Amino acid sequence: MSSSNVLKSVREDDFVEYFLFPSALDQNDVSLENCEPQLEGLRSEVIKLAEDYCQRYIWHRDGFKVVLRTGDLQQRLLIEASNMEEENVRLPPHLYGITHYGDNVQDEWFIVSLLLHLSRRVPGLVVRVVDSDGEFLLIEAAEHLPSWANPERCEGRVFICDGEIHLVGTKDQKDPFPMDRILLELKDESRTKWVVSNTIQSCIAERIRDFPNHIEDNHHRATLYVPVGVAAVLEENPQLISAAVLAFCNRDPIDLKVCRAMRYFPPENCVYVSAVFTKCLYAMLQHAQYLPDRRTGWSLPMPSDPNYKAHILGLKLACGFEILTSQAKSSASLETDKGWKHYFESLKAKGYFQENIEGSQEYTRLLGVAKDYYQQNCDSMKFTPKIGDEIITILNRNDYDAEELRKQGLELPTPDDDSWMNISAEELDEMLTKRYGTRKLFSLNGNTNSEEFTSMVNDFLEQKSEFDGVDQETAAAQLDLGPYKPVRPKRTKSKTKADTQPTSQLNQPIDFDPDAFGAHVKHLLDLVIPEDRWDSSDNSDMSDYAEEDYDRNIEEMSPTRTGRAVKNEIQTYMEQMDRELAQTTIGKSFETHISAQEGETRGEADDFDDIESFKPVNIDVNTLKNMMESYQAQIGGPGPAANLLGSMGLQIARASNGESSGSTQQTDV
Structure with a gap:
């Protein structure tokens, strides 16, 4: 660690911060000297309640403690010099604490339990608690939040009051309320409108259910x-x-x-x-x-x-x-403490001593206050x-x-x-299931409708995906496949003589619609082989058009040969490839619509002479079969099939030990 970053090391990922606001404090009173005795009385009450609550608890690293923050200029400079607060937001007078929990995240949730207990015992106490991830209380109940509650919109809105979680603000409000208004909202009797749902409350209660009775x-x-x-x-x-x-x-x-x-x-x-x-x-x-x-x-x-x-x-x-x-x-001495030296230099750079001459009475007083503050908070500064x-x-x-x-x-x-300390894989799975629950299972066995499965895969692939994840709205999938009609852009200026003059179409501005463009590309890529009607004498206009277009493309591809000769050569080449591939493992690996008995009867005699008996490949069955074979090859580990099915919200259970890898097995998704 470089010497310039000694004080900045407080911002590790293993900390939890808590702010305790007394709503009974008159926020309109600008004389901060009057609030200090009230804060000191609140601090004494909080420490006494915390000692009784934590007497049997063993802290992993730091314990619970709070200090006064009146918000005056001198204290703000002391805090900024220690780099303990990244937000340059001036908060009302409050109690502040920070705890580093190290490798035991249980300390963080024990502090949440303690803060809920304090909010019940101290009337009018409003608490905010955050960690390196932000509003981690909502992260714990992420699956039950309303659709509008993303991390950006919920930042600075989560508070604890009367033993309940409050989310202050509406879904149409982008920025959180100022802190003084939040305290007024939670002080009013109508604060129940900000209480989160019972499901979210239950998630938090389940996380801290062992405290303090089962420590x-x-x-x-x-x-x-x-x-x-x-x-x-x-x-x-x-x-x-x-x-x-x-x-x-x-x-x-x-x-x-x-x-x-x-x-x-x-x-x-x-x-x-x-x-x-x-x-x-x-x-x-x-x-x-x-x-x-x-x-x-x-x-x-x-x-x-x-x-x-x-x-x-x-x-x-x-x-x-x-x-x-x-x-x-x-x-033992601050004179040899490197941390104090860097803290002292930071104070001077921020103008803490207010241009007082070194050695003067005011300079000595400010220096003593800084030393006391440093000695009281050096452990929070990561020393x-x-x-x-x-x-x-x-x-x-x-x-x-x-x-x-x-x-x-x-x-x-x-x-x-x-x-x-010795946990088997089955015990770990049981613990994870107990902690996070089980997902809804989808049965895949020999009687499964393969068309239904491939339809689910196609629906998933057609959904939008952004950096936040897959957009579950189906409006994006329902694109208009009709003819694309470019929309002429609206003119923002009045017509002039130059506007009425004819110009080339290439110079015209185009209003590009990416959704319509994507729809047409998808329409072109969705190639469908037309139904086989070789015995039909009635050829549709579309068939005539396809044949004429095919002949024309062949002629354009080979100007030195006749189109008919090239087409016959390509057809002969393709038929020869089909005959050779049909007898290989690749050709036999595809499932068709014909039955297994019929396939055995045909055997090696299938030379594609009888075009009427040809059966196309069953794409749905092959999709399902290949997906299951891919998952079995992963042996339950991560891989393409597991990742794809997991993104779709499907979970596949492992096959029983007595089943062979090649047999049809009961699989749960």
Whole structure:
């Protein structure tokens, strides 16, 4: 990471932002000093409710926290200098928070559950929550949104109030309301008109149904063999286990040097402890590959030993705590903090110090405010939090008893079974089906109407496709196939003498209609072989026209020969090709309208002498047959047939194991 982008790294994809607006605040009062005490009172109430709600939850990376934003010029410059807010929109006074959830997206939905809880407990609270994808609440219920609700039109319209999701605005409105009007709309008793449908509410409720009553379902308890210092830290603050796991899994070569020294957590004095992880943290620690340096002093049992898992997990966790503790020294002073230096330069570039002389009283005051703000929000700026300082504080107390911790390690609860990490393909399919549901099935078997299937394929191919996907409107498919009549463009000026003069048709402007042009191209490409009427003495005008046109084209193609001679030569050549192809695998691979018994009777005697017995190829049957053979060749994986059918909304189930690949099978689409 370059030094110029240190502060910009906050905008990763693993964050969720939330804005809490108190609707009871008088937005017409321009004196922001009056709103700060009210915001501080709201913040105290929110923090108390959040602590009660989150007391059993283990955060993967950042926890829930909010700060005051009064909206004055000084605070806006502090925020802009940290590059924490991309939108240059001035918002009313509110509480703001940002949480990085890392690899565990469950933290994001737990925050949604918490915000819904806060909106029920705090009267008049209006909440907006977004992530790197924007209005992710609507993304979760995308299949149930109205047709007009696209990402551009819904941006800035989704709010939480009274424990319900609100979509403020009408379908005819392109831009969202200003924030002050939105607060008035949601403060009014008629705000129920903005509540989304029950189906959308149910999608969100289903996503957060495990919170907060079933938080433990996502926990995993394990036994570890760790140094006594690690046992003391975990006993005082079990939440630090997530930071230690992340520090170990994200280690770099410098961190590996620290792990070889083990200055703070030497392996000479270790005890057994019972620790609680989230399933995500436990899986990360379990699958992280690491072998300690022999010079460090770690003594691991054989992998077949029952205590091997406790030893290797404790070793990894101890290395994570060692990495965190080693980082505390480098972050002890702002003078050596590179992040603070870049933040300070950004403040000066934005005119934060207002041309005050360095060292003056006002300059010193503004500098102190900036340092306090930086220290409070440096973790939101993506810098390493001061967890190492907290760990060192616990170690320096020296009030923990190693012998007591060893005795506690003799009576530990039974660790949880970690077989949940081993998932078969069938279990994964079942989980996906439970999560996303099943699609409507369409049966394809030996009795399937092939014409119906090919009709579905043709209908799909005739639909419009844009960057948003296939347009399901059928108006585009119903094009006029009549004669194309160019429309003369309307004149926008009055007629002059020059306008009335005759001009060449090539110089006339043309009003091009792409739909009509496409319709005529499609009409030309839809070639249909006319019905065979060799025995008919009555030749239609169309037949005469086709024969005359064919003869004329042959003559034009070969000016040195007579048209009749060339036509006979081409016909002879084509008949010879048909005879040769009929006896090959290519010719036999097509399905015709004749029955199988009739085909066997004819066998090799079919030399096309009897033109009356000729049966054309059944295009519908061959389309269906080739589609199924293509899907079987994919063995259930991605491919042309699966992609095409998936785009059409069809899902094909796998054949049973007892069926051969060549037999007729029961397939569900």
